Amino acid sequence: MMNGQNKFASNKDSKVRIKVINELCISAATCVIHAPNTFDLDEDGIAYVKEGTWDEAQQIITAAASCPTTAIIIEDLDGNQIYPEVN
Numbered sequence: 001m002m003n004g005q006n007k008f009a010s011n012k013d014s015k016v017r018i019k020v021i022n023e024l025c026i027s028a029a030t031c032v033i034h035a036p037n038t039f040d041l042d043e044d045g046i047a048y049v050k051e052g053t054w055d056e057a058q059q060i061i062t063a064a065a066s067c068p069t070t071a072i073i074i075e076d077l078d079g080n081q082i083y084p085e086v087n
């Protein structure tokens with residue numbers, strides 16, 4: 001499993017944690033287009049979370065919102081889910 005796949009990944013410089021649900025990822029890559037410093041696709045075409053400095057949190061949320069299958073879950077550092085929004 002790559003970083004962030006089916007398990008939350010964090011980054012010392014980011015206010016969010018990110019998880020990609022592998023089973024939902026259909027390799028559309030819109031997450032990579034919106035947040036290229038945060039997401040990439042592995043050799044099977046499944047998104048994972050990159051090492052190094054991520055994009056701004058708002059950009060990461062935009063990337064998650066662009067995913068056609070809602071495969072990306074974003075939470076804050078307290079474990080509260082930010083995206084998809086929970087009411």
Ligand code: SF4
Binds near residue numbers: 024026046066070072
């Ligand atoms: S946008 Fe969603 S389906 Fe497309 S690569 Fe990213 S996580 Fe996978």
